[in-house]
Amino acid sequence: MQKEKKGFVFFMLLFMVGLIVTSCSVQEVNIKSFEGLEVKSFDEGEGTIEFDLIISNPNWVKIKVNEMDLKIGVNGNHLGTAKLLEKTVVPANGDHPVNLKMHLVLEKSMGQIASQLGLAVLTGDLNLNLNGQAKGAMGIFPKTINVSHSEPISWDDLQKFAI
Numbered sequence: 001m002q003k004e005k006k007g008f009v010f011f012m013l014l015f016m017v018g019l020i021v022t023s024c025s026v027q028e029v030n031i032k033s034f035e036g037l038e039v040k041s042f043d044e045g046e047g048t049i050e051f052d053l054i055i056s057n058p059n060w061v062k063i064k065v066n067e068m069d070l071k072i073g074v075n076g077n078h079l080g081t082a083k084l085l086e087k088t089v090v091p092a093n094g095d096h097p098v099n100l101k102m103h104l105v106l107e108k109s110m111g112q113i114a115s116q117l118g119l120a121v122l123t124g125d126l127n128l129n130l131n132g133q134a135k136g137a138m139g140i141f142p143k144t145i146n147v148s149h150s151e152p153i154s155w156d157d158l159q160k161f162a163i
Contacts, residue, residue: 031130032056040101051102056095059093065090068132068135069082072128078107080104082104082105125152127151
């Protein structure tokens with residue numbers, strides 16, 4: 001009788017945990033805006049940069065971001081790829097400033113990038129494109145977030161790349 005009671009309690013506990021986990025709806029986390037860029041070091045087409053972003057996390061639990069790989073472009077011209085250097089946390093319930101320390105590898109020379117963006121710079125029509133994936137955890141559950149963000153930026157933001 002005791003074994004049956006323990007089995008029933010275990011089954012009910014497992015059922016309740018499953019019910020709670022499946023009933024929790026996870027809302028999409030996304031980048032709201034680009035706030036700035038700082039180049040920390042740069043040499044021979046690669047370096048360390050810091051992106052300042054506003055990230056929206058409408059969920060009731062913070063997100064720990066362990067990995068992030070982004071393709072960075074301006075006006076559809078692919079500049080390079082960036083990989084997260086330090087784990088970061090996106091707080092719960094709202095829009096929060098987040099600083100991402102990343103390793104950037106440019107896939108073209110600065111001269112090639114400047115020539116591709118010449119017309120855009122003259123017209124002032126510049127759009128930053130960030131695409132990729134972030135991996136982390138929400139509590140004990142793993143979470144993968146697809147990143148796709150495009151936003152108008154100023155020439156001043158791009159000049160920070162010129163080292």
